[in-house]
Amino acid sequence: MRRQLQPELLDELPAHDPAAQHSRRDLRRINRCMGNAGLVAASLSRSLRSAPPKRIVDLGAGDGAFLLQLVIQLPTLSPGTELILVDRANAADERVLAELRVRGFRPQVELADAWDWLRTRPAQPGTWVVANLFLHHFAEETLRFAFMSLSEKAAVCCACEPRRAAGPLLASRLLGLIGANAVTRHDAVVSVRAGFAGQELSGLWPADTGWQLTERRAGWFSHLFLAEKNATAAPAP
Numbered sequence: 001m002r003r004q005l006q007p008e009l010l011d012e013l014p015a016h017d018p019a020a021q022h023s024r025r026d027l028r029r030i031n032r033c034m035g036n037a038g039l040v041a042a043s044l045s046r047s048l049r050s051a052p053p054k055r056i057v058d059l060g061a062g063d064g065a066f067l068l069q070l071v072i073q074l075p076t077l078s079p080g081t082e083l084i085l086v087d088r089a090n091a092a093d094e095r096v097l098a099e100l101r102v103r104g105f106r107p108q109v110e111l112a113d114a115w116d117w118l119r120t121r122p123a124q125p126g127t128w129v130v131a132n133l134f135l136h137h138f139a140e141e142t143l144r145f146a147f148m149s150l151s152e153k154a155a156v157c158c159a160c161e162p163r164r165a166a167g168p169l170l171a172s173r174l175l176g177l178i179g180a181n182a183v184t185r186h187d188a189v190v191s192v193r194a195g196f197a198g199q200e201l202s203g204l205w206p207a208d209t210g211w212q213l214t215e216r217r218a219g220w221f222s223h224l225f226l227a228e229k230n231a232t233a234a235p236a237p
Ligand SMILES: C[S@@+](CC[C@H](N)C(=O)[O-])C[C@H]1O[C@@H](n2cnc3c(N)ncnc32)[C@H](O)[C@@H]1O
Pocket: 011, 027, 028, 031, 059, 060, 061, 062, 063, 064, 065, 066, 086, 087, 088, 089, 091, 112, 113, 114, 115, 131, 132, 133, 134, 137
């Protein structure tokens, strides 16, 4: 299946639109079905043991529910870790932020274009970047450019995206069965068509920069990409 990019409806709707709010609730259920927080947590666990992060940046964080689930599934993560939620929509859910605070974290919400934000942010050691159902929004040229920035700013980068394959496409067409609204039903199909397969994301990462890359299908519907800076590579300035 060739990769196809089409606009997603959720990206066009104001955060307070009831259809957008419904769709973000759908996303929580879809994330549960895909098991994405668990898949990312499992991928990060080795790095967490060897060199825990000082901060985790979630690009395209949406309502923050994915980051909360990730934190829950990383019980050894220190509450001193900064959590930064970047999204251009004002979609962070106060209850999710409150839940993170109860766990001792101090989440910081950044209302910005993710790549602009990343580009203008100074490199800080111990920065991990996660992205869930986010990278598939972008064309290869944008990702190639964005990955250059990520490789300069992050020590670890983990993304969980829709897997572009027949099974996930069929599942995306059945989301009406779990009560997903028209926005979600549209965006899910578009997302799978824009998703990833094989080693497509690794091919966009800058070559020879001292990174270990892992890219694979994960779970029933997901595609996982993990970039870890080699311990011997020069630290971010
Ligand atoms: C499919 S949603 C996923 C949200 C969240 N990661 C989750 O798992 O529920 C994609 C998110 O990316 C955000 N987004 C799209 N383009 C963006 C951009 N250029 N910069 C920042 N956020 C963006 C949207 O507002 C939306 O919240």
